[in-house]
Amino acid sequence: MRLVFAGTPDFARVALQALRAAGHEIALVLTQPDRPAGRGLKLTPSPVKQAALDAGIEVAQPRSLRLEGKYPDEAASARALLERVAPDVMVVAAYGLILPVWTLRLPRLGCLNIHASLLPRWRGAAPIQRAIEAGDARTGVTIMQMDEGLDTGDMLLERTVPIGQTLTAAELHDALAQEGGRAIVQTLATLAQLTPRPQPEDGVTYAAKLDKAEAALDCTQAAELLVRRVRAFNPVPGATIRLPGLADPVKVWKAQALPGVGEPGRVLNATAQGIDIATGEGLLRLLELQKAGGKRQPVDVFVRGWQPD
Template sequence: MSSLRVVFAGTPDFAASSLRALQQSRHEVVGVYTQPDRPAGRGRKLTPSPVKALALEYGLPVYQPATLNDAQAQTTLAAFDADVMVVVAYGLLLPRAVLDIPRLGCVNVHASLLPRWRGAAPIQRAIEAGDAESGVSIMQMDAGLDTGDVLAEARTPITATTTGGELHTTLADLGAETLATTLDAMAQGRTCATPQPEQGVTYAHKLSKAEAELDFNRPAAELAAKIRAFNPWPVAWCALDDDDARLRLLMASAEADAATAQPPGTLLAPDADALRLACGARGNQVLRVTRAQLPGGRALAVRELLNAQPPRLTEGTRLGRHSEAPGQPR
């Protein structure tokens, strides 16, 4: 089987999984592109991306241009004489001139089943929306936002306990594996590009810390999905009391057949393993939280938090910030 000359472009841990798979494949990685080093940690020290760190381990040449729009950057890229450019969570837009440089164009590893969840945060948005499955798409890139033809895909279920972090790891591995087999097929001219359907398009907007605050007027199932989706970042939270302390919520489910007359956000009688919170527009649903983190503490199973009997988590306490709807019980 023939091998391909590959230029790789990626930045975070998710992309590093694909670079590792390429380095272990029959194909030759001739150059690596990644974002410029960024300040990180308490000391704000310039820190290389996970892709750069891995590329240096492999002794691969690394390039960190601020843009690929200028002629010099495109000349440098063309000098690799690459068969294909693989792009995984790179963070820079590729202009048409760059897409046309490699002989076989540019392919992207995208963490969703396209055309569902085009955009920046497909992993978390799939969980937040209550999707039953997710997956990866290997896409032939074009000038649009995740609009190119799909060369291959692989699927994985989203369970009632899947977190954003767990799905990230699963899809990083699945994407790396699917990428390697897709490049093998490309080398043999066996790929089949399937245009994305026009129906079923959704956009996965970038996550923000601002949306991590929970509104207990929302349905229990919606809140539980959001809590799992935002674990480990940006982490769902609610106000504990008037001093702006926050309770971080990491795992939850909607309690079946629950009913309560308490105002949304009220702590109900706990069970052995969970905090139970009234929620929904009428406070008639129950959110069951099984993992949480108090200010200054570690993330713990709620059983451990309850054993410590924290005074802020007693039955009848109302969590969150509230603006009452007309007729809403107080």
């Protein structure tokens, strides 16, 4: 098919490359404007833009697609491009811009979204992280026919992915990205045979955008929840905890929950096996940490350089 692809991060790049490998014509790529990155805050293209440029695909980076919004000239230019390309389908994956009605109606067969959850659970911005945080046993990818709502469109295809007990958001992201690429290729190959299914009204949940304020672990909560948050916030925003003797919070990259009791927040043991902190329910054992400005360290290395008050 003749496609327009709209996406920005690495999750979307995987799908773009899968579509190219399947033989589809990617006539145009829409992606977010370049953003400052790294210590020098150099303007850096998104993973999708870089992949498109490497493949010789035309790229557009409007700041908005709303013709009556803040950047109407950029939106009008994008519309002219899309009308010239006249795609059969627009495939959308973690694009980062809301598609107005004119965009949804322009492709001959509409707009298809690759969403990283089993809808209607975890509509919204952070479905991967919220699934881990909530303790879900499984998640997956849904290919959805887009409408004007927030991840409310009819479903065309789903693929399920289990969430293991130790899986981090980074690992789950990579697994779902691969499934998303396979799912969108399968959807386009069988589109004429697929029957759109309305999303169930029961089971709707929303995956709120991650906030840096969530990074700080609250030891009045249960250890099991805190461990899930460590996994869910790896790598971004990164879970943090305050330890005695250190002025700045420490990032926690790996932890486990153990039975035990104590005053929430109190360090009960600090050995090469782990730093045990009492919580509202059970003990939180820290296994991999990172001081501010330092490198990630296994706990046996960390404790050798840590002198609590």
